[in-house]
Amino acid sequence: MSIRERLSGNEAAAIAMKQINPDVVAAFPITPSTEIPQYFSSFVNNGVVDTEFVAVESEHSAMSACIGAEAAGSRAMTATSANGLSYMWEVLYIASSLRLPIVMNLVNRAVSGPINIHNDHSDAMGVRDSGWIQIFSETNQEVYDNLIMAHQIAENKKVLLPLMVCQDGFITSHSIENIELLEDDVVKKFVGTYKPEHYLLNDKEPISIGPLDLQGYLFEHKMQQSEAMFNSKQVILEVADKFEKITGRKYGFFEEYRLNDAELVVVCMNSTAGTAKATADKLREQGIKAGVLKVRVFRPFPAEEIAKALSNSKAIAILDKADSLNAAGGALFEDTVSSLYTSNIHIPAISYVYGIGGRDVKIDDIEKVYKDLNEIVNNNGNINYPYRHLGVRGI
């Protein structure tokens, strides 16, 4: 029997963590993710969980402590946002290279500077090559579901990679929505127990972790990380299948919304997908064949699958809530376009950077994107200028 509740995204994350009952949580406060360790420490101090809560003095130490705890043989979790994630940057790479399946809540917020506490995806995009699995969540329900699935993916022997579950700061983290929770014992059974093969606290088999790894070996070790990321694709789908069996909720690499016969497609991630879907509905009423591809799994990037899903469209707009500042388009745009190219699919595609620093994105804005796509189609696929910004003054 599932439990019906009303929770904010941060509450949903904290409840998921409570049900997962990790051995160690190490975290440092930063808006808008602060509530997660805050709620969680009340579970710790009231004896509801078995977790040792390490209230570290920085995010760098939060990730370092998670690495130590996971390497020790325990399950470790954390939560952060924006500059907190930037501060972890160095150790994020170390976590993934040591093949430690740490699970993180990333409540997406603009990275300074100047300082801004509101939502965009510049934090997640800044660590997209750090070897972490990155799963994005449109709603509070998805935050919860993605967290419940996280350990089964990360800890799989074919994977052994850290994983971050992303949600939009304030938009999702602080908004209360209806949510369906699983019962504690169902979660416990689904998540299972963590049984690492080698770990520091096994006195019968002392091990050394984190060597000086020179020219003769580092490449092979990086190759293994790369293979693990490829392997994770299948595991993500297998875990989603298992999850569907107990919840009825279906998850894949991405969600296809009215995509089957869509001519004009918007590709986006996280909460914007809701606005995009509403826009598509509105345009469909006007006879415009609008569709949405909502990317859920950004790392690993499901390149072939996305290319295939987009293959029947006539024009595509890829929305990035982070500017790569590279004079060549956003990260999601680049990955999507390169996926199409390597699949030998040539469809006009444009990059939109939008919503920076929490700039609101409304149906009107997305409608304009579809309108632009329509123009491209009417103009024989002539793009004119692919590097666009949406909702910014002065252009």
Add this chain to the structure above:
Amino acid sequence: MAYNVKEIVGQKPSRLTSGHRMCAGCGAPPVARMILRAVKPEDHVVVANATGCMEVSTFIYPYTAWTDSFIHTAFENAASTLSGVEAAYKSMKAQGKLPKDKNTKFIAFGGDGGTYDIGLQSLSGAMERGHDMVYVCYDNGAYMNTGIQRSSATPKYADTTTTPAGTKIPGKMQARKDLAKIMVGHHLPYVAQTAPYLNFKDLYEKAEKAIYTEGPCFLNVLSPCPRGWGYNTEDLMLINKLAIETCYWPLYEVENGVYKINYKPAKKLPIEEFLKPQKRFKHMFNPGNEWMIEDFQKEVDSRWQELLNLEEITNKKD
């Protein structure tokens, strides 16, 4: 049982094995070996190591010189990494996920760069949080692994590659940071400064006390570097001796805030004795630079006096 170095070395095999690639005449390996010998043979250890000479010389894939469990992650976070291991131990032990009858000890090693400087925040955090661990700083007074750059532990006037003894600026112009005192300011159960001297007795006993005192403990250990200091490799123990006999590196401990100086030289040697055998101080002996030696001596004297005062004040019973 009275301390006997032969018995200890004979009965307790080194937990840091030979074959590592530290330099001949380096102060760090004998320090690490002796500290680990202070662990009861039946206890398991998780060692955390900050990036530095010790780490890159003892664990080069696929070889490790450590017989206990060992983790290295980065330069500035040995303390926070180990705090995570210790938290996992506490949590798993309480949940019955680890054998009840087996004890694990947690020891971090970091150089002065990874401890006084880039790792100070991580160290302070871990100590303040009260993790049951020992942090050992092997202090060689500069960034030796990257090629002898100054750190906040570098003594005044030392010639390093970022404070070269030039014609305008004659070496490092700032006094070194007093890290042990900063640790005392954390109100730890046990803080000590030590060095290998007199058959390693002081080092061994302090290590044993730190390891078997519950809570966060800190050891600052002098660890001379033949390359950075410019002495003959066979003179390692002589350099240690001179550092102590001149009161450049006093041996003392602070137990719950109470200071105890463990060794007071009968006749304090002049600082020249310590400075002279080291190339990094060579320019101080050039004609016209007498003021540098005088100033150095003054600093050593005032720090020694301060320590004597602290011992007196904290032992006062009223």
